[in-house]
Amino acid sequence: MTGQPDHAEAEETVRHLVLAGTRNLRDVGGYAAGPGRTTRWRTLLRTDALDRLPETSQARLLALGVHQVIDLRWPSELAELPSVFAGSAAVHYLTVPLLDNPPAPPEGLRHIYRRILDERGAELATIVRALLAPDGLPAIVGCAGGIDRTGVTIGLILTAVGVPAAVVAEDYALLSACYAADGREGGLDDWRAGSVEIDCRPEYMIDALEHLDHELGGAAAMLARHGIGQAEIDDLTELLTVPSP
Secondary structure: OOOOOOHHHHHHOOOEOOOOOOOOOEEOOOOEOOOOEEEOOOOEEEEOOOOOOOHHHHHHHHHOOOOEEEEOOOHHHHHHOOOOOOOOOOOEEEEOOOOOOOOOOOOOHHHHHHHHHHHOHHHHHHHHHHHHOOOOOOEEEEOOOOOHHHHHHHHHHHHHOOOOHHHHHHHHHOHHHHHHOOOHHHOOOOOOOOOOOOOOOHHHHHHHHHHHHHHHOOHHHHHHOOOOOHHHHHHHHHHHEEEOO
């Protein structure tokens, strides 16, 4: 008995899933989530757009047990670059556009993140309900780059189940590493291919979560205003976390 994880266990705890057709597919498992709990692996994933996935990558996601894909992109993005899972019989595909199409006028990221929380509470609650639905998990949540809309959505969900703001911000900032490496081997030929510098400083997410707490009363209070009660938050916590080892 060496105390080291075996190969299968190590595979289950890989955060950045390198999959052809994606650049920023990551698992949010393994994070401390309140007293004595940790987020589940292979239950909630975040991603960039899933419009270029070859069949081998689609099969890999299905083999991971994915039941639902939640697409946060605008209608124009969905029309121009439809997800490979749109109309799929294998998974439930849900579109929940966040912000305008596109947001106007141009705004800084801090303001955009606050706007999502201020103005899209109903849409964020819809996402939570979708995760709580029978066979709602495992799920993938994503947008074009998996950066801003996905970042705020995942940040809200993780915060709601007890993940500390600093940890949420660290997860958000992992974007830099995903986009710094050359992604052309993933079969992408859009803006995500090649090395891309992403402005995803942890303080952007910290600022958004402080706004959530100070102006909106926190994740549970914000969701409660849109029909998600404490019982549902407790259910979400049970689904997304496990007792810590």
